[in-house]
């Protein structure tokens with residue numbers, strides 16, 4: 001387990017993932033019934049954008065920094081920037097909130113977060129980052145096992161965020177196959193699965209596998225900021241939603257053209273498909 005999200009926090013891929021995550025959370029909150037969020041690969045919670053890792057790899061400057069001061073940002077991105085601003089109240093961008101922090105910020109008293117992080121140091125940081133309240137659970141456990149061990153949640157509705165590091169060469173396949181067991185337990189849940197955009201054929205195979213495992217209503221959004229390539233710097237990312245919230249497709253179609261241009265480092269683009 002060498003991957004450390006601190007080198008990547010706030011990059012273009014986090015902008016897409018976290019903006020969509022917030023849209024999903026807002027959609028869940030349109031109903032009064034409580035929901036649960038399972039974050040299978042949660043990370044450490046907070047990231048210091050002026051800390052050692054971020055200074056060595058300032059990817060956030062091509063991500064969150066580019067949308068931070070964007071008066072005419074599309075609604076999806078305005079909402080995201082507002083969420084990040086809450087952790088940078090003096091107006092200077094320094095602290096980046098990871099997925100479990102964004103979820104915790106959105107929870108109502110009866111909603112629940114189950115956050116899993118396997119790396120001991122990051123788990124410890126996450127435990128200290130999140131509030132010690134009954135509806136926020138931090139697990140030092142394998143996120144893939146959590147898909148069966150922690151689902152279904154007693155809340156019966158909610159969201160599963162799957163955001164692995166893709167260190168193992170077969171992690172796309174592992175994730176796609178994991179939907180079989182997860183969907184049997186929590187078939188009507190919303191799923192948000194983040195993937196690196198490197199090989200279209202690998203992603204197409206992963207999507208096909210997710211379908212074969214029982215995923216039905218799918219929405220995929222891709223965003224790239226430069227020419228997509230197999231090796232080297234990550235230039236694009238893809239989110240696949242199962243049981244996406246109402247209105248997400250239109251919101252993405254309204255936001256991604258301007259977002260891709262704003263984050264561009266070269267041959268940028270976007271795609272939304274079902």
Ligand SMILES: C[S@@+](CC[C@H](N)C(=O)[O-])C[C@H]1O[C@@H](n2cnc3c(N)ncnc32)[C@H](O)[C@@H]1O
Nearest residue numbers: 005041042043098099117118119142143163165
């Ligand atoms: C991409 S990062 C997560 C970022 C986080 N979801 C966010 O958006 O802020 C992936 C994390 O998964 C952790 N990890 C790796 N393998 C894991 C596993 N099998 N189960 C749970 N966590 C794992 C890594 O230590 C790393 O912190």
